[in-house]
Amino acid sequence: MESLNAKHSSLFLAIFLLLSALANAKLHEHEFVVQATPVKRLCNTHNAITVNGQLPGPTLEVNNGDTLAIRVTNKAQYNLTIHWHGVRQIRTGWADGPEFVTQCPIRPGESYTYRFTIEGQEGTLWWHAHSSWLRATVYGAIIIHPREGRPYPFPKPHRDSFLLLGEWWDANPIDVVREATRTGGAPNISDAFTINGQPGDLYKCSSQDTFIVPIDSGETNLLRVINAALNQPLFFTVANHQMVVVGADASYLKPFTTNVLMLGPGQTTDVLITGDQPPSKYYMAARAYQSAQNAPFDNTTTTAILQYKSAPCPAKGVSIKPLMPNLPAYNDTNTVTSFSKSFRSPRRVEVPTEIDESLFFTISLGLNNCPPNFGSSQCQGPNGTRFTASMNNESFVLPNNISILQALHHGIPGVFTTDFPANPPVKFDYTGNVSRSLWQPVPGTKAYKLKFGSRVQIVLQDTSIVTPENHPIHLHGYDFYIVAQGFGNFDPKKDTSKFNLVDPPMRNTVAVPVNGWAVIRFVADNPGAWIMHCHLDVHITWGLATVLVVENGFGELEALEPPPEDLPLC
């Protein structure tokens, strides 16, 4: 009787907490109008595609548990979709956004309302276009506070700000990618990196608008750093200030102190920063982490200014130059390794220990020989080739007349197949001197099918084909645990014993070490068609992607919702 009562009262408590959480959950409605807007940067004005005329676009600020309804109207001249990067989209795959994967694009003149709920995620995410290279200028922050009335797992910060690191071309980014697709060569590198849309003091015509982050002596502030650059992993540092990392990709972390961050495109990192230095101005700076060899890259440095409110006012006409931090060398992989090895979940977590699906995916660039009907202007890759990229030797090609999710849901054949290989079709020394005969992958639209609830492990293995490189691999619809990473070829005999199955970090994007590997685990509990791709847009353009199709489970609560009525059709 006693224990029954105890059971009942804990059940009532659980129901009460659930109901009060639901009662507090809010609905946030937004209008996003996407249109060409004149934007002046680096002395020149371009008609950039923006949301509501803003660059970066509007910030979505919500509590865990809230629902969003965002009506996107496309007044630009390009096909468009928007992805809510890192939002799990549980059963709402129709709102995920990648073009031809979960929806057909919103065509010029059309609208679509993305509806989804934030379930169990707290910290920082972001949204961006997921069609062609529109995300160069179509992006913004998603700030997720704890559930209404719940605390942060650290003292409440005095101020809360975000820094969106972006990448700017002194050109139309869509022309840049179209030119690369035509010529088969590498796309032009960017002309600047930006912080909240501004390049900062070190670039021409830019110092008027450098982004300022205020701080007061003694206070501790939360800074949410987001890498929204298209093609470049970035180091980030602040002169004279340490950072305490407390979260990444909207999952909390065991706090650790560092003076430099590295973020691959797609990744976010939340840090606490304390005003413990003499009141003054300090540069916050970001520049490239470049792991690929013999590849041109944008080697410029973007800055914002950490400015103490009590900083002494300079005499009229005198300007105080902020203090500049040292940044790691562009190729400082050792710093990246020690930074990523510091990541832990705050406490013991439930990592799948028995695995139903053990997968091994190689991540490769490649070079296709020039097709006989192509002229030399269309084969501008190294030695008259065309660049390509692949996972397990499959170079992913998007459908162009329907989305994979629609084809899956309605059982339409001929759009994709489910024979994506669980292992590399050819085993070779992935990180050695790879024979040229292995450099040409096969184009196709192959997905890998997972049963609902299956426990999945994926080894992500970089290869040295063309060049080894640190690839930020992003999985839609899921957060995963990163249980291990290392250099060289993954060796199950020797490396499995090093897995952290106690407190590994949870993320949605893993920076796979250059010439190395990373192992991720998750439970396939979200039905749908989920693209997994390199978040360097140049690599996704070349085919570095696949799709995980997760089947429905039992009953409505384990099934994909029906498609919304306004889902764009092709």
Ligand SMILES: *[C@@H]1O[C@H](CO)[C@@H](O)[C@H](O)[C@H]1NC(C)=O
């Ligand atoms: C790419 O760079 C080349 C060389 O600077 C330039 O001629 C070309 O116009 C650029 N392409 C685009 C699309 O900006």
Ligand SMILES: *[C@@H]1O[C@H](CO)[C@@H](O)[C@H](O)[C@H]1NC(C)=O
């Ligand atoms: C950046 O690259 C250019 C060539 O593109 C080179 O001339 C310049 O010295 C480099 N600057 C730095 C700081 O490495």
Ligand SMILES: *[C@@H]1O[C@H](CO)[C@@H](O)[C@H](O)[C@H]1NC(C)=O
């Ligand atoms: C990094 O670059 C420097 C100079 O550019 C070079 O001397 C060094 O060997 C490089 N280090 C690695 C690990 O590639």
Ligand SMILES: *[C@@H]1O[C@H](CO)[C@@H](O)[C@H](O)[C@H]1NC(C)=O
């Ligand atoms: C291109 O050809 C040159 C000369 O034959 C060779 O040294 C180089 O390795 C080749 N590059 C690639 C990427 O195949």
Ligand SMILES: *[C@@H]1O[C@H](CO)[C@@H](O)[C@H](O)[C@H]1NC(C)=O
């Ligand atoms: C879409 O295109 C593919 C390949 O071009 C074709 O086989 C298929 O029949 C088309 N499907 C629809 C629904 O139009």
Ligand SMILES: *[C@@H]1O[C@H](CO)[C@@H](O)[C@H](O)[C@H]1NC(C)=O
């Ligand atoms: C890589 O292998 C090729 C033959 O497959 C050989 O010609 C070349 O010298 C090797 N390169 C290195 C750096 O070992």
Ligand SMILES: *[C@@H]1O[C@H](CO)[C@@H](O)[C@H](O)[C@H]1NC(C)=O
């Ligand atoms: C990829 O497939 C092509 C075509 O079958 C083959 O020539 C190539 O060797 C394969 N490469 C790898 C790494 O499996």
Ligand SMILES: *[C@@H]1O[C@H](CO)[C@@H](O)[C@H](O)[C@H]1NC(C)=O
């Ligand atoms: C825009 O999307 C439609 C499908 O809705 C597709 O047929 C068309 O090719 C796309 N246009 C471009 C320029 O990609």
Ligand SMILES: [Cu+2]
């Ligand atoms: Cu990549």
